[in-house]
Amino acid sequence: MNRTELYAMAQAELDRQQKFRCRLLCCASTPCISSGGTAVYEAVKQAIEAEGLQAEVEAVATGCVGPCSRGPLITVKMEGREDVVYEQVTPEMAARILDKHLRSKPVALDDKMLPADWPFFVKQKKIVLADSGTVDPEKLESYVARGGYTALGHALREMTPEEVCEEIARSGIRGRGGAGYPSGLKWHMVRKAPGEKKYVVANGDEGDPGAYMDRTLMESDPHRVLEGMAIAGYAVGADQGYIYVRGEYPLAAKRLEKAIRAAERRGLLGSRVLDSNFSFRIDIRMGAGAFVCGEETALMASIMGRRGQPVPRPPYPANKGLWGGPTLINNVETFGNIAAIIGNGAEWYASFGTEKSKGAKIFALAGKVNNTGLIEVPIGITLREIVYDIGGGIPGGRAFKAAQTGGPSGGCIPAEYLDTPIDYETLQKLGSIMGSGGLIVMDDQSCMPDVAKFFMEFCMDESCGKCTPCRVGTVQMHRMLDKITNGTATMDDLKRLEELCLMVKESSLCGLGQTAPNPIYSTLRYFRDEYEAHIKDHHCPAGVCQFGAKAV
Template sequence: MNREELQAMGEREQEKQQSYRCRLLCCASTPCLSSGATAVIETFKQVIKEHDLEAEVAITSTGCMGPCSRGPLVTVQVNGQQDVIYEQVTPELAREIALAHAAAEPKTVEKNILPGDLAFFTKQKKVVLSNSGLIDPDRLESYVARGGYSALAHALREMTPMEVCETIIKSGLRGRGGAGYPSGLKWDLVRKAPGDKKYVIANGDEGDPGAYMDRTLMESDPHRVLEGMAIAGYAVGADQGFIYVRGEYPIAAKRLENAIRIAERRGLLGGRVLDSSFNFRVDIRIGAGAFVCGEETALMASIMGRRGQPWPRPPYPAQKGLWGFPTLINNVETFGNIAPIIENGAEWYASIGTEKSKGTKIFALAGTVETTGLIEVPMGISLREIVFDIGGGIPGGREFKAAQTGGPSGGCIPAEHLDTPVDYESLSRLGSIMGSGGLVVMDDTSCMPDVAKFFMEFCMDESCGKCVPCRVGTVQLHQILEHITNGSATQEDLDKLEELCIMMKETSLCGLGQSAPNPLLSTLKYFRQEYEAHIANRTCPAEKCTFTEVPPLQLTEELQRRARLAKTDSEVS
């Protein structure tokens, strides 16, 4: 396939879509499928078939539409225009919707309607998710009709690899996996690195509790990820790519496999991409569920068939990565930004966001907020706007207490900082990080020492065990937090808690151990009075913790086992 054939494919698909009088777009992402979307889609198909409307009404299974807590979601388009979005659609309601909108004189079913001017939609700016909820992720034509692969064609025909790298540099795009390193600079390092073989890796192994940004993009718009990887491969001189998909994401893996197969068959991946001299193949690797494999060196070890453990840097992957060759690793969301940047220009992208944090960011909005789901907002938007405008505020009349950003590696931001701009620098100053995009909202019923204990237990379980500070430190920190939340801690424990946190941050081998203390340190900084109340008064201000009569040094059986193992490992080391 060449560029002209690609354009013709898009035009044919547009004409086909315009030929339908009515289109029923049904969300088929994981949240909606888990709440009954399959039955809704089958009902639509049955009704349309019963009334012989296949030529007039199209039923499309799409990716995520955003407000996941309100699913299953259905968007109805009449004569090419978005008409109405229905929430919490049941098979019974689906039958009503199909009959009403597909009638000779279409009408709206006046129930379960999401207002078009809802702040959840109007406050967003969709760049990466611009296709999500509008296209069928299993049909290449659906993607091409909205400009898909035109950026790749433009790069191959009209830009040199150096010009592609310079465009990404000028755009100001920073890695969306958490560290926020300038993407263009990383690309240029790999481009300049000597090597007969180079690789591109898309990191889709997000493991933060409550985060599902990458999963949604891979499920909703897999070709966008592949196009971004292909452009990256052309820019850095790689002919092989890998997508590392978390093992708990079977739908994402299936849709990516289908997209790769179709793209190779149509000449958009594989040999002689778009009739050029550029070759680029993509393979999928499924992770085994280890959180540490989100770290780039552990991820590469896993791809190579080794145990997923990090190794010291330098050398960095840009110089020596997969099998010793230069390797470009970017988060899935980062690759989702590439095609829009190439298509619209670096200046366009750089005009979005703040001076140092350009573009948009996808967040998985979760916790105690009226509307949870996936959102994409411009960098620099305030936390207050996200929680109270887009999310609709705290349900049940409760008060906002904190927002956790960055998952187990992030921190908790209290109410007095609600007007903080959400960008890399501002979050860092508050003791948190952007992370991959998890955002958990907590109300006044949350106990902050208990929250810190939850994240420390997660890090303790997910530690690969390679370095002593992380392997032993997480166990000891969790042990002290257990004492605090059951009322058996002393002031000495609180002092020791802070010392251990500093030790872990300064001496752990990889980002997991270095950032594991962040939730604890941020809650100590902003909610220290809660820790002191647990210790001095044996009371929990949030009335969450249950105090026991256990002596200060008594541990649960599981913690005793972990402590013994940690001590043994420490002695061996």
């Protein structure tokens, strides 16, 4: 396929879509499927057939719309009219939606309509998720009709690999996997590294509790990830890519596999991409659910068929990665930004965000907040805007207490910093990190020592066991937290806990152990009075902990 044929495919799909008077976009991401979305989609198709409206109405299974707790969701698209989104749709509502929008019948559905000016939608800035909820993730033509693969064609025909790397650098994008390393710098390093065989790896092994950003992107818009990887392969001189998908994401793996095969058949991946001299193949590797495989050296070991355990660095993957070759590893969300950067320009992308943190970031908004779901917001937005505008505030009007960002490697941000902008540097100063994008909101009924114990239990269970500080230290920290939450600890235990946190942080082999103490550090920093209340007064201010239980 050449670029002319690509444009022809896009136009043909647009012409096909425009023949329909109405298109019903049914969310088919994991949250909506789990709440009955498949049955809703089938009911919509049956209602269209029963009414004989096949020539006028199309039902499309799409990706995530965003407000996951309100699913199943249906978006009604009609030419010349504003889109209408229905929440908590049941199979019985399918025929009524058709009656309201095609028969103009006075059907009572207003209580299920999400307002167009709803802050959850209007406060977002969707770049990676721009087409999620609109395109059919299992249909290549649907992605191409939205401009898909034109950025790849532009890069191959009108830019040199060096220019592509420079464009990524000028955009200011930083890795979205957690560390926030400048992506352009990493791309330049891999491009300049000596080696006959180079690789590109997309890390889709997110394991933070409550986080599902990568899963949603892979499920909802798989071709966006593939296009970003192909551009990266051209830029750094790689002809082989791997997507490492978490084992608990079967739907994401299925849709990625289907997308890869469709792209290969049309000459968008494989040999001579878009009739150029560039060849690039992508394969999928499934993880086994080990959190440590999110660390890049453990991830590479797993891809190569070895046990997923980290190794010391240097050498770094950019110089010596898969099978000894220079390897570019980015999070799938990072790759999801690449086509937009190449297509719209580095200056366009850099216009969003802050001085040092550019673009937008996807967060999985969860916990004690009215509107939970997946959001993409400009970096620099305040925590208050996320919690109270997009999230709709705390259920029952309760007081906001803290927000946990960065998962087990992050920390808690207390209410006094609600108006703080969310960016890499600011979060680090507060004792937290951006992380991959988990954001858990807590109200005044949350016990902070108990929160720290929850995350420490996760780290303890997920430790690969290779190094003693992490393997043994996380267990001991969990035991001390357990003593605190059951009222058997002393102030000496609290002192030893702090000393142990420092030892684990300074001597662990990889990022899992080095950051495992972060939830303890941040809760001690802002909520030390709660620890002391548990120890000195045998009292849990939040009323969560039951005292008198025997320590583990």
